[in-house]
Each structure stands twice: as structure tokens, then as C-alpha cells.
Amino acid sequence: METFKGIAASPGFQLGEAICLHPVQTAVDTAPISEDKVTEETELFEKAMQSVKEKISSNIADSKSRGHAATAEILEAHLTILGDEEYANEIIELIRDEHKNAAHAVDTVTQMYFQQLSSLDDPILKERGVDIKDLGGQVLLAISGQDRPSIASMGEGRIVVAHEFTPSDLVECARGKVAAIVAETGTPTAHIAIMAKSLRITACLGVQEVLSAFQDGDRVIVDGETGIVIRNPDEATDREYREKREAHLRFLDELTNIKDLPSVTSDGSRKIQLAINLNSVEGCDEAAESGAEGVGLFRTELYFVECDAPPSEETQFQAYREVAQKFAPHGVVIRTLDVGGDKEISYIPIPPEMNPFLGLRGIRLCLDRKDLFKTQLRALLHASAYGNVHIMYPMISDLQDLEAANAVLDEAKEELEKEGIPFNSQVPVGVMIEVPSAALLADQLVRGVDFFSIGTNDLTQYTLAVDRNNDRIAARYNPMHPAVLRLIKHVAEVAHQHGKWVGICGELGGDKNATAVLIGLGIDELSMSAANILSIKHVIRNTLATDALAAAERAIQTAPHRVYPDKPDSSKPDSTAKSDTGKSDTGKPDAKPA
Numbered sequence: 001m002e003t004f005k006g007i008a009a010s011p012g013f014q015l016g017e018a019i020c021l022h023p024v025q026t027a028v029d030t031a032p033i034s035e036d037k038v039t040e041e042t043e044l045f046e047k048a049m050q051s052v053k054e055k056i057s058s059n060i061a062d063s064k065s066r067g068h069a070a071t072a073e074i075l076e077a078h079l080t081i082l083g084d085e086e087y088a089n090e091i092i093e094l095i096r097d098e099h100k101n102a103a104h105a106v107d108t109v110t111q112m113y114f115q116q117l118s119s120l121d122d123p124i125l126k127e128r129g130v131d132i133k134d135l136g137g138q139v140l141l142a143i144s145g146q147d148r149p150s151i152a153s154m155g156e157g158r159i160v161v162a163h164e165f166t167p168s169d170l171v172e173c174a175r176g177k178v179a180a181i182v183a184e185t186g187t188p189t190a191h192i193a194i195m196a197k198s199l200r201i202t203a204c205l206g207v208q209e210v211l212s213a214f215q216d217g218d219r220v221i222v223d224g225e226t227g228i229v230i231r232n233p234d235e236a237t238d239r240e241y242r243e244k245r246e247a248h249l250r251f252l253d254e255l256t257n258i259k260d261l262p263s264v265t266s267d268g269s270r271k272i273q274l275a276i277n278l279n280s281v282e283g284c285d286e287a288a289e290s291g292a293e294g295v296g297l298f299r300t301e302l303y304f305v306e307c308d309a310p311p312s313e314e315t316q317f318q319a320y321r322e323v324a325q326k327f328a329p330h331g332v333v334i335r336t337l338d339v340g341g342d343k344e345i346s347y348i349p350i351p352p353e354m355n356p357f358l359g360l361r362g363i364r365l366c367l368d369r370k371d372l373f374k375t376q377l378r379a380l381l382h383a384s385a386y387g388n389v390h391i392m393y394p395m396i397s398d399l400q401d402l403e404a405a406n407a408v409l410d411e412a413k414e415e416l417e418k419e420g421i422p423f424n425s426q427v428p429v430g431v432m433i434e435v436p437s438a439a440l441l442a443d444q445l446v447r448g449v450d451f452f453s454i455g456t457n458d459l460t461q462y463t464l465a466v467d468r469n470n471d472r473i474a475a476r477y478n479p480m481h482p483a484v485l486r487l488i489k490h491v492a493e494v495a496h497q498h499g500k501w502v503g504i505c506g507e508l509g510g511d512k513n514a515t516a517v518l519i520g521l522g523i524d525e526l527s528m529s530a531a532n533i534l535s536i537k538h539v540i541r542n543t544l545a546t547d548a549l550a551a552a553e554r555a556i557q558t559a560p561h562r563v564y565p566d567k568p569d570s571s572k573p574d575s576t577a578k579s580d581t582g583k584s585d586t587g588k589p590d591a592k593p594a
């Protein structure tokens, strides 16, 4: 028996036979081509591109027909990337002007994009880099005329072990009813993790050197709750995990039964609103089916980072209206642009900053670029005529920030009124509490808002002075730290004194280990990814309000205890210092000792 430890990326307990998916070698010949081969190589590239696009389109149709909206959404984004003319043109230019062969040109341009994007701090753009690497690999494979072995025909209930999986691999895994996947690469926020959850495939990612250790036919246990993978388990372990799997299946059954039941504590005294976090309108359908009562955080950044010029008021209006209409009459909390110095947006030049996370980000940037801000507010106001839109400002530090933002909102309202554009003049306005000063000054801010939503991802990093993206200090990143919880308690008390509601929209909102404490601290709404809604509802329905109060009291009194991972080898280059978010689904770091 041999035990491996990775990241728990999609829940479940699975036992089965291993299938090892070894990478298909696509060695790239770097020898230049002669002039008379240019047309041939260009056509080879274009045909390969076309075949990858067709495969993705067919996977999109397949995913939609099976109701896997999140998967279809990711694949649609892939199709958009492949449709980007700049990527294709740069490859064609290399073939034409530098006489690189098709494979060499694809490899060069893909690597260039990947390096650029993966060096950024923003997890969304980082993930885009992974997408491009994935897609480039598929185009290379098509150029070489090879294909990966068909996962769909490997046999139901298998556990597929690979160095990495592409989104298309995952669609095939679902088609072939694969029980679990184990990959050497991947992070909790990677598209593969999102897809595995959506496709209900148990997944452990980032399991080091697993592929070389496994052979086809090995018996494997995959624990999607802890990230543990066991090769050839002994009898006792096998039995233990069979029991765990049975219990988990019973739990899943119970979850489907509570979908339409209210999210109230077991004594009926506390109702907790359950909402979802969304990054684009494409996720709406799956989210609406999750049993959520609205959107607690709609991040609008994607509309700004995916283009070369600011999105027009009309484009934004269409998107915001669509979400508002989809969820009406439930509330949809739409956050104004939250980009900053660490994210490169070509049309928002920001001079280099020593500490971008302490720099011109969130509302600070919007107040600096009132033109962009007002356009977004106009679009949001216009959308408020079509549903229950709530406007929320990110990174507010104090009342001066809030008043400055509200002044721009008032200007936007006046303009719309003059232009005869309809909007809800009473549109609720709230702020994210993610800077400790805002939490401490909640009593001043509360008079200018209708609600607070606590962004625990940033509130944790700023309260504890721990970079949320730095794996080296991941053990210090703890949203359940009593210092953070005391701020949350204070904000909830102030909000309630003034008859306002308070939610959590950071990852902590979807962490079932935190739910009782958050109820006890007085939180009214929890916003999370759609996949967590039912299990959080299950916890709420099985929690007594008095127990929640006691749990909260204990948690704010606890003396924090950090468990440090093994010290990294300092002789190695610092490849982890600015990599992914390093956090599990729960927002808590995964850097526990193996």
C-alpha cells in the first residue's frame, strides 16, 4: 500500500482500477522550412485548428445535452480563445516570415502567451494561460496526426491517472462514466477542478509523481475530501473507504431531498439566505438550478479583461440585465469593477507599484477613472429596471471612499433621468468589507448603505498581513482566525443595529466547516459556488441556533495554532512564491503536511 497526497478538487470517495494516461509525445521539429512549403504548413495548421474547433463544438453540444452547464461554459470560452485572430495570425506570420514549420510556430506562440499570462497574479488570467497551453497542445496533437487513447471506451468506474487533463479529456471521462481522476498538475481553482465538480467526477489534483508510480490495473482509492490517493490499499483501508463511500452516497441522496426546503436552522429560528457567486452570465443556468436564492456576488472583471477597449455601456447593460432577469425576483448583487495594479489591462495603464494589492485597486482605481466607473454605474442602473439589482463597491476603506462612489452614482442617476432611461431610483447599494478599516468603521459606513457583504478572501489577507497568493506563507492564511472572526462579528452587530443585512461572499461562505460559526456570528446571507449550496443548506438545517452561538463564541476566543508544511528546499528556485491561490475550495490553504 502506498499513499499520496494532493489537493481535494472534487468530492466523493472512489475505489476502482487505475488506467494510466501517458502523455502523447509531440516532439517539435525546429528545423526551418523552405519557401515552397509555406502554403502547405499554413494549411496543415489551419486544418488542425479546424479539427480542434470541431471537437470542442461537439463536446459543447454533448455537455449541454447532459445539462453540464459549467463544462459547456468552459468549452465555449476555449472556442472563443481559438477564434482569437491574433493567436492564429501570429502563428501564420511565423510560418510565413520566419519559415517555422506549423508545429514549431504553434509551440512558439502558445509558449509565449502561456509565459505572459502565467506570470500574472490574477488567478483568472493565470487560468487563461493554462487554457492556451491546453489548446496549443491539442492543435499540436492534431498537426502530428496522433490522438490520445479514447478515455470514453476505457470502462465504466475506472480511475484515470494522468500528468494533466484537458477539458476535452474531462468530457470524455464523463462520457465513459469514469469514477475519479488523479492528476499531477492542477489547483483548486483550475478549470479542471470546476469541471470535475460540475460533472460529478471525484478528483485529486496536484498529486506529485503519481503517474510513474501507478500501473494499469492497480487498485486505487481516491479521497476527494482530503486529497489522499492510495495505491493497492490493504484490506482494512479498503473496507474503511467502502463504508465512507456508502455514507457519502446516502448523504448525496439526502441533499437532493432538501433542494426545495428552506435554509433554516434545525430549531427554525434563523433563516440564512443562500446565494451564489458568478463570474459571467454563462454560469446562470446551472446556478439557478442549484436551489440558490439569488446572486451574492457577480464579479464583473471578465467583461473588462477580455477585450482591448472598455466594454460599452450597452454591452454591460445587456449582461447585467440578463442576470437580473434570470434570477428575478431574487436579488443579484453586482460588484463594480475590481481590478488593480497587479492586473494588466491595456487600456487602463497603471504605473508599476511596489505593493499592487495595497495600491490602486478596486474602488480606488474606479475613483481615479471616473469615466469607466460612471459608464458601469449607468449600465447597472439601467439594468435595475429589469430585476432586483443591488450595486456593490469593492475595496472600500472608509466613508470618504463610499461618499465619493455614491456621488458618481448620483451623477449617473441624474443623467439617466434626463435621458429618460428607466432605472430603480431606490436601487440598494452596499459595500464589500474586505479592508480592516472598513470593518472597524462599519458604524460610519452603515448609514450610507443598504447592506454589507464581507469579502473574507481579502479581509483575511489584509487583517493578517498574509498575501493570499503566496504558497510559502499559506499556513498563515486562515479566514477562521479569531482576528478575522471578531471583525465579522463587529460588522454583523453594527449592520443589525441599523436594520441592514450582512452577507459573506468570500470562499469562507461555502466552507461547511465554518457555517455554524458564521451563523453564530450573525451572518444573514452566504454566497458561494453553486456546487456548495446544498451541502451548506444541509449543515444549516442540522444546526441549532444556540449551538451556532456557542461555536462562534469558542471560535473568537481560540488561540490560533498554525500547522506548517515541511520547509521547502531553499536551494530550489522560488517557483511557488507567486503561483496559484493555493487555497482549497474552503478558501483555507491546502498546504498541510502530507
Ligand code: PEP
Residues within 6 Å of the ligand: 297, 299, 338, 434, 454, 455, 456, 457, 458, 459, 505, 506, 507
Ligand atoms: C473577497 O475578497 O473575499 C472577494 C470575494 O473578492 P475577490 O476574491 O474577488 O477579491
Ligand code: MG
Residues within 6 Å of the ligand: 394, 434, 455, 457, 458
Ligand atoms: Mg476581494
